[in-house]
Amino acid sequence: MKSIIAYITEILKGIWTLLTGMKVTAKYFFTPWKHVTQQYPENRKTLKIAERFRGEVIMPHNENNEHKCTGCGICEINCPNGSIEIITKSLILEDGKKKRAIDQHIYHLGMCTFCNLCVKACPTGAIVMGQNFEHAVWDRSTLTKVLNQPGSKIMEGVKD
């Protein structure tokens, strides 16, 4: 008799645990407006990206098309996977002295692992991390970018 009672209580206990589980899922089934899905391309406007989000390396330019990059190459050294190539040129200043300046700051987005080491190492704060994360392209070669805009020059007063 004892074993029969044990058998029945075992069944009832088992069913009870199943019912508690079903209660959890039912709670969510009957509150469908609490869904966690975000309809991505539709919600672009309301999408919040953290300001520190590391989407790509960018070089901010001011309204006069000026940046802060001196072409020192520290970012290139700090990059673990060779995503940055610095091509410098030498400018001849008014007083006749030669000065190194950036010609092309080449950035291979396709190789970048977004580790932030280049931005951290930059002595002048010329490069920062941008929040854009939609990098899908049809042609891989377009992932190689030149960060300094054509015709841009270095901001006044920025030194190595």
Next chain:
Amino acid sequence: MDELREIMITTDEIKTDEYLINMGPQHPSTHGVLRLLVQLEGEIVHNVQPHVGYIHSGIEKMAESLSYPQIGHLTDRMDYLSAHQNNEAVALCVENALQVEVPERVKYIRTIMSELSRLASHQLWWCVMGMDMGALTTFFYGLRDREDILDIFEETCGARLTVNYSIPGGLMFDIHPNFQRDVKAFIKKFKTKLPEYDRLLSGNVIFTERTKGVGFLSKEDAIAYGVTGPTGRASGFSCDLRKHRPYSAYDKVNFKEILSDVGDTYARYQVRMAEMWESMSIIEQLIDNIPEGDYAVKMKGVVKLPEGEFYQRVETARGEFGVFIVSDGKKNPYRVKFRSPGFSNLFAINHIAKGWKIADLVAIMSTFDLVIPDIDR
């Protein structure tokens, strides 16, 4: 009666052919590109041979040509669920070698971050565990709650998974102004969600039947096979480095080392569930007491370690992670070896899974919480 006994004896002697099946490299429950060569008789597992190397990325070789801060970002990509702890291990190793004392603030933040990523990792483990057992709904509940932690990471570290937040000398950034508020909000919310996990899965009679008494690992075997982390602690192997060899701010917090002496699949499950509570308690103790100060010490532009061999152990979500750096005084390490927890844990699987069914093998693997890049490196 005697006839019956004879029949029973003969059925024992009936042997069907053993056969081999490949679980993986593409298999839903191997969590990546792990291949298990399983020798089966009917449904019974007789032998499991793990084959790894499908995503061997040569991180140890790569690290030989990188500087120390750069190595840190590679460790993100090994055990991507414990990315922060891996970063921390490298940072601590370099700091110990240079004998740099980091500010208290850094230690506190590192500890909080470690516990957050442990929570995130255990959440993912929980949902995948449910999925491996066939309860697909757990997958979404776990990921839903993990998303909150990833949002906190995104706000403070700038990345959701490969955070690269701890660097030699301190942290990449200071914490975000909203960090404390968000973490507290998350803890408050998750404290209501965790009992729900228990109601949905832990108590479920099907789940307990499938896990209780399945896949035993004794304490001696856990030590012998070097099985650490929650998996080892479920067997009674007291291996919590946070307790035994405290680093960062773990010596300033009160927490229990979760131990179980049962050693079955359910014990491994329960240890992880209890660890989530402990992690939350650690975060709660620290979050309001983060001291003011710098978030990093000024390091030289080029970090050079003194000549010698350095080893640092940290407790990741999966177990003991070790960084072994051999330095010859240059800016690149001479040799780096990562002792990854998954590697040692995985190879105990043959010992555990022998004699159990395929379904149990899947459950056992699930409680091992394997991350394959961690094993392959």
Next chain:
Amino acid sequence: MTNEALIAAIDKIGAEAETRQGAQYVETFVPFAKMHGFMKHLKEDDNLAFDYLICVSGVDHADHMQMVYHLESTKHNHMMVVKVKTDGRETPAVDSVTDLWPTAEFHEREAFDLLGIHFNNHPDLRRMFLDDNWGYPLRKDYKDDIHIVSR
């Protein structure tokens, strides 16, 4: 056990082992011919009881290979490092410690795979990550012009 006592206890084993206090842990150098007996002592001696092998690493030095064993005792909670130099670096070989710590089997397979160190009496010495006719990539003289781009 303090580190001094640990050094004294290890010194008692003999086996031509040189023990000293390293930067972090107690370090011991053992000749490869006597390493297995020495390791057996480390594990079975009640005062030492190094029952947990944390990590086995191989290092390629210019003229020899070195195996580094990180050991811990779960009973006494002390740690030590055992270092074994191999004879030359072309066909290096040391004894396997798989019979003492089963976890060594896989760490040793990894060392064999990446550094080409042979382990005597290893039950199943196969390549682990790489193909059978791949080189030994963690050796310093490893060259791979296709996969390794040096800057």
Next chain:
Amino acid sequence: MAFNIYDFTTLTKSIHEGLSSQFSPTATLAIEWTIVGLAYLLFVALFGLFLVYAERKVCAAFQQRMGPMRVGPWGLLQTIADFIKLLMKELIMPKNADKFLYNLAPFIVIIVTFMVISVIPFAPGLATFDFDIGVFFVTAVSSVGVIGILLAGWSSNNKYSLIGAMRSGAQIVSYELSVGLSLITMIILAGTMQISGIVEGQRDMWFIFKGHVPAVIAFFVFVIAGTAETNRGPFDLAEAESELTAGFHTEYSGIKFAFFFLAEYINLFIVAAMATTVFLGGWMPLHFGDFDSFNQIMDLMPGLFWFFFKVLGVMFLMMWFKWTFPRLRVDQILNLEWKYLLPINLFNILLMAAVVLFGLHF
């Protein structure tokens, strides 16, 4: 009788008379067969598509998701797009597969579902076959489906498929028993095996209320065993994707896979429809003995509505099971049957016999 206005007998009779006046009796029969066959095909295809969509939406709601949203408004056309995709996919066959059996298996599975579905009364006058042994026919024929699964698993020449098929075989053979016994419990109450008779017997009250305790037990046993028989979670061992990748249909692609897929959902419908017919009064509206005003209000809704309302309710219950519970192991699934369901069932039959014998039912 109020619900006669929804009776399909007049419709079918008028079609029959119209055709008879135009054609010879043989031709009439042939045309009627064609119409009925096409109607079933259309129903299975459309209802199968609807069920796939419904399952995805229900599962999404359980998981706090939205489910398919892209194709058509609220993703309504998603399953149609999937169906077109499956139609256009290449049919791949393993090199060493047993070609004949491999091709035969999906047809066996789908034919069985058509055979079972033919006896189910959807509404008054809307059932094709109505034998004396309707319930017996359903249990007998539905167990043939396992042959298709076994053939699929064996002929694919894939070990995963084979394990899945063997599991499925063991499972269905055992659970047939519970399905049969729980139906027998109700047959004791109904006193007939004829499906129209069973439905008619529930005119005053559904059997689940009429037979109270034993009927409720039988209902739950039937739903559990029925879930197991359709290879759905938590009893989806035959295709257990985390263990066996896709189980018996691992090697099937394109339309052959679609057959298995469709058959699974139609089987779900069949189990729900049988539960509805035997326990919940089929197309009978909700009636309670002498409450005439209540019964008349209930009669306003057509039988077809009642039938599908109840069927969808039972199906929702089964989906709820699937999306909540973990999967059982192969030995536990047999334990559940032989140690729990079968004894309960046998006891339940005795109880029901006592209830009927002493007239303790309502």
